[in-house]
Amino acid sequence: MGAFSFFRNIYHVDTLDTRFTVSSSTPYKAAIEERNDAAVASKERAARWNSRPLSSSKPRWNTLEFYLYYTILGLAVPCMFWIAYDASKSTNPNYKNYERYLSPGWIPGRKIDITDTQYRTLRSNIPYLGALVVLHPLLRRLYSSVVYRVNSGGKASRPTLEEADQRLNQRASFDFGFAIIYLLALHGVSAFKVLTILYLNYQVATTLPRKSVPVATWVFNIGILFANDLCNGFKFKDIASVLGGGLSGGLINESNSGLVNWGRWLDSYGGLMSRWEILFNITVLRLISFNLDYYWSLDRRSYSPIEKKQLDPSSLSERDRISIPAQSKDFSFRNYVAYAIYAPLYLTGPIITFNDYISQLRYKPASVEISRTIRYALRFALAFLAMEVILHYDYVQAIGKFSPRWTEYWPSQLFLLSYFNLHLIWLKLLLPWRFFRLWSLVDGIDPPENIIRCVSDNPSTLAFWRSWHRSFYRWSLRYIYVPLGGSSFDSVRDAARSIFTYVLVFTFVALWHDIKLHLLIWGWLIVFFMLPEMAAGSLFPKRDWETRPTMFRMLCSFGVVGNIFMMMMANLVGFAFGVDGLWAIVAGIFEHFSGLVFLTFACTVMFVGAQIMFEIRESEKRRGVITKC
Incomplete structure (x- = not known):
């Protein structure tokens, strides 16, 4: 294999996640056999996606139309990078306001903007996290060989039920023990707060009357989100102050109270991450998953879906791994803690359901x-390098954080600073998600990929939501959207109910991210900005344009331009500048005539980008890849 072919394989969608090349209803072992059969044509492989036809359009990459697009992009993209770089130069009047916040860089002559706390934390801990990726699987092998005295490498033939149960016990026992050690190292004495929440949630699922479990689960876990925020992670000092005040019948003097001093002393042993509540939101999703998977499993205790469907338990499709409930004995407290605090996915995800986790413990996913894991690691390294290079030349995060005077920037600079800010948000989230997924893959667990597309490759608001934090999207479908009845726009009443469902879903999504007003506005804006796309889909159905595909494609591209602007606005409000900052930027763009000129240029470039996006998806369909986003 040549270097170019290897590089292409790194960026093949199959490297990112096999879920994009194999239907969720197809066992991956069957896909491997099919892939290894050279006689199978690509159309036959794609036929498994019988819910969606292959693209019937001819490739447009070598047409005169697309050569025009290449010319426009070839001129526009370097200009975009130059404008953002020019706004970050030391000659800009605003530079002196944030220069002190820049750090020495490794590119000669350039400083680096690592003002973002999330990325700075990941960047500074990469060596230690890299060591964990190596040591954690090695410790698992050592544990399995010493405690169980078996070869953890597995067998080539199909394992028996006893062997599968033994594998589950090996991995769950190790995950449980490592989870306790991991919690203590990360959170110190606050690990007992986490374990207390886990125990209470487990009792909600297993001791309350069955019909009360769903409501109690949601009330308890949403209550935990609010309590963690309002109580600052339940500091022992604050708990001691409340207890001491209650015992003494009034307020106590904190400085003289032995109980409060003891609480303050305990708080000083907070581990590597004393603020455990910041990243606990991701654990809340796993707590809900366990409870509802347990609740739904009670309906199937009288029969085995695997036996009824005559399925091979060692070769289940992803859909079956998620939907077929774990055995009743699998819903133990040990397995529950092992799942909720599974080290590679504990801090950031991606999210995997309890049923899927247990299935992958019992049988190693094919x-x-x-080879794929190595390519995935190289892809992560290249993304990390891209982030580093951009932060050396584009100081948009430092500019945005420290109250800039937006009137001193040109409209083109305001637009491009906002645009690159979204790209940096995308990259700073992509990197930890891919790193921890890489750790999970090395350990033998295959969770969903969280980000499919670049932030500049999203023509649809609905598709953007599917491809951004994808595991959370899939979680929301299973545990919120589908139980609420999904969506239908066949009538006005159905449309109103569907919109209300979306509002509920995104209200939870916003509150889950953080209990802040700007995030709540972000969640509602996402729903509001979905409405034009839904309305356009109803007013201009694709079937009515089958005889005019080019006209339909052009019409869709105009809609994409509006979608991109709306998505930029929503995400800048939620994750960058807030409402006031966004209005200041918009006012700066429209303050001068040059802003309107640049806006016209930007719309033209976005229109061209939309055409490229559509053709990328068509080319994927021709190869049998359908991602629905």
């Missing part, structure tokens, strides 16, 4: 292959 999609975990060494």
